[in-house]
Amino acid sequence: MTSKASADPLDFLCVGLNHETSPLEIRDALVLSESEVGRAIQVLRERAGAEEALILSTCNRTEVYARGASVADLPLFVNDLLREIKGMDLGARGHRLYAFREPDSVRHLFRVACGLNSQVLGEPQIAGQVKDAITLAERSGGSGPVTERLLDAALRCAKRARTETGIGRGPVSSVYAAVNLATKVLGHLADKRVLLVGSGEMSELAMSHLKDAGAAQFTIAARNRARAESLAARAAGRVVSLEAIPVVLPGADIVVCATSAPGTVIEEPAVRAAMKIRRNRPLLLLDLAVPRDVDPAAARLPNVFLHDLDALAVIVAQSLEQRRAEVPKVEAILEEEVRRFMRWHRSLELKPTVTAFRSSFERIAQEELERHRGRFRPEDQSALEALTRGIVQKLLHGPTTRLNRSGEEGSTGLRRIDAVRELFGIDRREEDDEDRDAR
Amino acid sequence: MQSLVPLLTTVLPVLYALAAAAYARAYAREDSSGDRLGPLALRAAVLVHIVYLSVRGVLEGHLPLASVYDFLSATGLSMAVVYLWVESREGIRTTGVFVVPFIFLIQIISSAYGNRLSPEPVPLRPFWFELHTLTAVLGYSAFAVSAIYGILFLLLYRDIKANRFSHFFRRMPPLEALGQMNVRAAGGGLLLLTLAIALGVGWIQRSGTGSLTDPKIWLTLLVWGIFAFSLLAYHRFGWRGPRAIYMSLVGFTTLLLSRVAVDLFFHSFHSFR
Numbered sequence: 001m002t003s004k005a006s007a008d009p010l011d012f013l014c015v016g017l018n019h020e021t022s023p024l025e026i027r028d029a030l031v032l033s034e035s036e037v038g039r040a041i042q043v044l045r046e047r048a049g050a051e052e053a054l055i056l057s058t059c060n061r062t063e064v065y066a067r068g069a070s071v072a073d074l075p076l077f078v079n080d081l082l083r084e085i086k087g088m089d090l091g092a093r094g095h096r097l098y099a100f101r102e103p104d105s106v107r108h109l110f111r112v113a114c115g116l117n118s119q120v121l122g123e124p125q126i127a128g129q130v131k132d133a134i135t136l137a138e139r140s141g142g143s144g145p146v147t148e149r150l151l152d153a154a155l156r157c158a159k160r161a162r163t164e165t166g167i168g169r170g171p172v173s174s175v176y177a178a179v180n181l182a183t184k185v186l187g188h189l190a191d192k193r194v195l196l197v198g199s200g201e202m203s204e205l206a207m208s209h210l211k212d213a214g215a216a217q218f219t220i221a222a223r224n225r226a227r228a229e230s231l232a233a234r235a236a237g238r239v240v241s242l243e244a245i246p247v248v249l250p251g252a253d254i255v256v257c258a259t260s261a262p263g264t265v266i267e268e269p270a271v272r273a274a275m276k277i278r279r280n281r282p283l284l285l286l287d288l289a290v291p292r293d294v295d296p297a298a299a300r301l302p303n304v305f306l307h308d309l310d311a312l313a314v315i316v317a318q319s320l321e322q323r324r325a326e327v328p329k330v331e332a333i334l335e336e337e338v339r340r341f342m343r344w345h346r347s348l349e350l351k352p353t354v355t356a357f358r359s360s361f362e363r364i365a366q367e368e369l370e371r372h373r374g375r376f377r378p379e380d381q382s383a384l385e386a387l388t389r390g391i392v393q394k395l396l397h398g399p400t401t402r403l404n405r406s407g408e409e410g411s412t413g414l415r416r417i418d419a420v421r422e423l424f425g426i427d428r429r430e431e432d433d434e435d436r437d438a439r
Numbered sequence: 440m441q442s443l444v445p446l447l448t449t450v451l452p453v454l455y456a457l458a459a460a461a462y463a464r465a466y467a468r469e470d471s472s473g474d475r476l477g478p479l480a481l482r483a484a485v486l487v488h489i490v491y492l493s494v495r496g497v498l499e500g501h502l503p504l505a506s507v508y509d510f511l512s513a514t515g516l517s518m519a520v521v522y523l524w525v526e527s528r529e530g531i532r533t534t535g536v537f538v539v540p541f542i543f544l545i546q547i548i549s550s551a552y553g554n555r556l557s558p559e560p561v562p563l564r565p566f567w568f569e570l571h572t573l574t575a576v577l578g579y580s581a582f583a584v585s586a587i588y589g590i591l592f593l594l595l596y597r598d599i600k601a602n603r604f605s606h607f608f609r610r611m612p613p614l615e616a617l618g619q620m621n622v623r624a625a626g627g628g629l630l631l632l633t634l635a636i637a638l639g640v641g642w643i644q645r646s647g648t649g650s651l652t653d654p655k656i657w658l659t660l661l662v663w664g665i666f667a668f669s670l671l672a673y674h675r676f677g678w679r680g681p682r683a684i685y686m687s688l689v690g691f692t693t694l695l696l697s698r699v700a701v702d703l704f705f706h707s708f709h710s711f712r
Contacts (some may be wrong), residue, residue: 168467169469170609181599183613184599185599185615186609186613186614187612279679280680281677281679281680282614282680299535302680302682303679303680303681307602315604430513
């Protein structure tokens with residue numbers, strides 16, 4: 001899209017880049033902080049003439065949404081803006097921004113909010129990021145009636161996608177798959193004891209997910225005592241050395257191993273001995289390490305469930321496949337919401353609103369005239385019609401004049417148009433007329 | 440009232456079939472958390488079943504447990520009741536697809552072959568002997584439900600061990616829950632069977648009818664012994680997982696075979712012939 005950015009002041013445009021169009025190093029360099037977003041919105045309003053603007057900037061995308069921008073080439077403007085703020089000229093590096101006009105810009109935002117455009121299909125965090133974007137836009141003076149309505153619609157679409165389809169179902173990370181497996185084997189985790197072997201990032205992530213799933217009793221066995229204690233403090237857990245694993249193993253129901261040890265840390269005889277002490281209560285061993293921390297022979301013991309990253313990858317792959325199968329359902333919801341938004345958005349055009357506003361009064365006058373015609377003499381009919389017409393014209397004059405000025409008053413004018421349509425039920429009547437015509 | 444019997448005899452298997460279909464539909468969907476059609480249909484079938492047996496009881500003047508088909512029908516009803524109790528206690532509805540079809544099968548056999556009012560057999564007349572029969576039926580049903588959960592446990596256990604994460608894996612309740620349902624149902628069955636045996640032995644001694652050398656009694660004691668041992672092994676000797684389940688399945692298989700053996704090979708007061 002390089003032609004005139006906005007022939008229609010109502011038109012909502014989207015310009016940006018994401019994980020599909022740009023590599024990580026570019027995206028990383030272009031993530032905007034809150035203050036940078038504020039500054040960018042200000043520039044869009046002052047120099048690009050945008051009536052409304054919001055910016056969605058995460059590790060996977062930086063996208064500018066703007067209404068009413070009057071610059072000739074919005075993608076070029078945004079490219080220059082990013083160069084100004086972040087010191088990076090995308091064009092010079094051979095990268096281009098994508099651009100959409102309505103309704104594709106609306107459709108794109110809804111797809112993003114539903115997680116259809118995410119690296120991990122159906123991920124839920126993006127909806128929160130979209131919500132944060134509108135908050136920032138409000139603070140920076142970039143929001144208006146259209147952005148507010150647009151974001152409401154996007155979040156509603158995302159909510160419908162999550163509740164009416166399976167787009168968010170199933171684990172899509174190894175650690176989350178591990179926790180999922182733990183609940184499948186052991187049921188409720190509230191009374192289960194967890195042994196974390198290792199104190200690195202994986203262990204931290206595992207602990208966080210296990211806590212969310214209800215686990216509350218943690219023991220951490222690690223070489224780096226300081227890091228282990230910091231991790232343990234977050235869960236009121238205790239710390240032991242790696243050498244103490246055979247001692248604490250019998251007391252654990254779930255063992256998550258994620259060390260960087262070059263060989264195995266838990267051998268089969270230790271597991272066998274632990275099972276004897278546990279009286280064969282089920283033991284789940286989740287080996288998230290490469291190379292593996294747990295002796296594979298332990299898997300042969302009865303009531304011992306040993307799963308490594310390959311096994312968890314199977315669960316993740318199945319979840320993703322199921323989510324992909326849900327995409328058509330999400331697309332159907334999305335199209336419905338896009339149509340709904342576009343119908344509302346188009347209704348904000350001034351002329352049709354003024355016409356519909358006047359028609360609503362004239363229709364009422366005509367209906368009442370017809371209803372009471374029989375009460376008056378035929379010779380009085382024309383005087384009656386003139387009287388009714390006069391009353392309606394006088395009533396309409398002031399509001400119509402103010403409504404006509406709305407086209408020049410930016411967001412304030414749009415709010416007024418929206419309010420008139422709502423107050424006088426214009427949208428409802430138009431929908432009824434459309435349904436009648438369709439039948 | 441008499442005309443109700445053939446009508447209900449036909450309607451019952453249809454209701455259980457509908458309940459089975461509803462549970463199957465919920466099982467096939469990935470997310471059926473809001474799907475209550477199966478439990479509702481099963482409750483409706485149970486209600487109609489109770490009406491059916493009550494009507495027959497009123498018309499026949501005794502508990503409708505005089506033939507093997509009556510026994511099957513009563514077993515089906517009590518399996519449904521036991522299953523609904525387990526389902527509401529555990530909050531798990533995805534196993535209904537494995538239980539309700541059995542109930543349907545039992546009822547359709549009963550309806551097809553046992554759809555006539557049976558003559559009044561002598562042993563069933565005293566109330567407390569009827570209680571013996573009832574507790575035995577409930578006990579056997581609990582063992583049947585326990586066996587179904589045991590099989591589901593073994594299937595899920597093998598899948599998890601083999602890293603097979605299919606639709607079955609996703610739809611089943613936690614493995615530990617299946618194990619507990621197996622143990623609880625077997626425990627309930629053992630209690631009821633104990634009561635049934637006590638009532639039966641007491642009746643023999645009081646009435647002078649029957650004999651303690653009846654093969655059915657000894658086979659039932661054998662079944663009782665197997666289940667008692669399996670529960671003792673579970674609680675005291677640490678028999679968990681597949682080992683405990685196999686033991687309870689041995690008990691249930693012995694129970695099935697003993698019922699068949701009594702009816703086919705032995706002429707005793709316990710036999711329905």
